Amino acid sequence: MAAPEAIDVCDALSSAGVDLAASLPDTWLIGLITALESDDRFTHLRVAREESAIALCAGAFCGGRTGVAVMGTSGFMTCVYAITKICTSYEIGVPIVMNLRGAVGDEATHHYGNALYAGGVFDTLGIPRASINTTDDLHQIPALIRHSRLLKRPVAICLPKPGVK
Amino acid sequence: MSERNAMPLAECYRQLVELRRDELVVTSAGTASGEWYARSIDLDASFYLQASMGMASMFGLGLAISVPEARVWVFDGDGALVMNPGALLTEAEAAPPNLIHFVLANRAYGATGGLPYVNAARVEFQGLARACGIDRVYAFDDMADLRAEIGKIFAERRYTYIVLELTAEHGLHSEIPLDSVEQKFRFVRHVERAFGRTVFNRWGY
Numbered sequence: 349m350a351a352p353e354a355i356d357v358c359d360a361l362s363s364a365g366v367d368l369a370a371s372l373p374d375t376w377l378i379g380l381i382t383a384l385e386s387d388d389r390f391t392h393l394r395v396a397r398e399e400s401a402i403a404l405c406a407g408a409f410c411g412g413r414t415g416v417a418v419m420g421t422s423g424f425m426t427c428v429y430a431i432t433k434i435c436t437s438y439e440i441g442v443p444i445v446m447n448l449r450g451a452v453g454d455e456a457t458h459h460y461g462n463a464l465y466a467g468g469v470f471d472t473l474g475i476p477r478a479s480i481n482t483t484d485d486l487h488q489i490p491a492l493i494r495h496s497r498l499l500k501r502p503v504a505i506c507l508p509k510p511g512v513k
Numbered sequence: 514m515s516e517r518n519a520m521p522l523a524e525c526y527r528q529l530v531e532l533r534r535d536e537l538v539v540t541s542a543g544t545a546s547g548e549w550y551a552r553s554i555d556l557d558a559s560f561y562l563q564a565s566m567g568m569a570s571m572f573g574l575g576l577a578i579s580v581p582e583a584r585v586w587v588f589d590g591d592g593a594l595v596m597n598p599g600a601l602l603t604e605a606e607a608a609p610p611n612l613i614h615f616v617l618a619n620r621a622y623g624a625t626g627g628l629p630y631v632n633a634a635r636v637e638f639q640g641l642a643r644a645c646g647i648d649r650v651y652a653f654d655d656m657a658d659l660r661a662e663i664g665k666i667f668a669e670r671r672y673t674y675i676v677l678e679l680t681a682e683h684g685l686h687s688e689i690p691l692d693s694v695e696q697k698f699r700f701v702r703h704v705e706r707a708f709g710r711t712v713f714n715r716w717g718y
Contacts, residue, residue: 393574393607394603395571397597397600400571400597400600402568403565404603407539407572407576407577407579410576410579410704411577411578411579411712412704412712413579429565433565433568434568437563438696438697439693439694440697497718500718
């Protein structure tokens, strides 16, 4: 089974009605962010803090657009405030496209703490998640985005190591 | 803080309520929200983003980009802005012409007892915005000047950042008589009606 490419992820996002992305890069996300930036189907905004991406997508939701917040695991770990204060309080689902830095096989030692605790944060905040490791998994992306809207809370779409090209 | 010119928040809001037409409003936490509700009594076209400090302008940016025919006002506390000054970089780059970001600069955490935030007496919000690449920056510390100029500023449709230097006051309103989920539904239903958007699907979510 082949690893998905960035264009595959963009296609899957677009098929779910996503037309906006707010991102802050991680090394493993450069391929996807570059693809989102150059793809006319998306409005792409760069943020300086991952919580801004959550707030931006929540505002876009209230205006009728579907946005995704794109960030690394470290960024996700800084988003508890925005998720609880905006997504939980107002019941607004924001899909998060991210990676799982620090998991088995990631040799960047400064990321391992993310992998130790990210799962617990997902569970504590009630954030459903799925890993998109192969092209066979791509169908989960539109399903997760629809689920985020229905559930009215974030979902995590986790891309493979070392990202998509 | 040493002597400085400043305006009462309620007076500023009264002036803006008078000039408001169909703008969508997003307010930051605490008195920015409570006083706006007390002056506007608006439970439909204003989104009170309570207790999400540093997030209001990003929420407003997402809204402005999504409803380009709307005019969006964001009322951001200065204590909130200093929690996320990097938001100004995103605003400067996106610069949607239908967004106005007001900074309510009372130089304190007004809703939580009025203590000053770090270096509150010296931070210069116009310079902060300009350093982040925002071109259209205004500041007011006098009601007469605000009354004289604000209409002209609104007449031009460009992304704008306005600092309102405010007096430090106690006893301001901070309450909104709606649960946050009801706020969301009322606001979004208003957007749907006023701007012809379909936000919620046929099942209501």
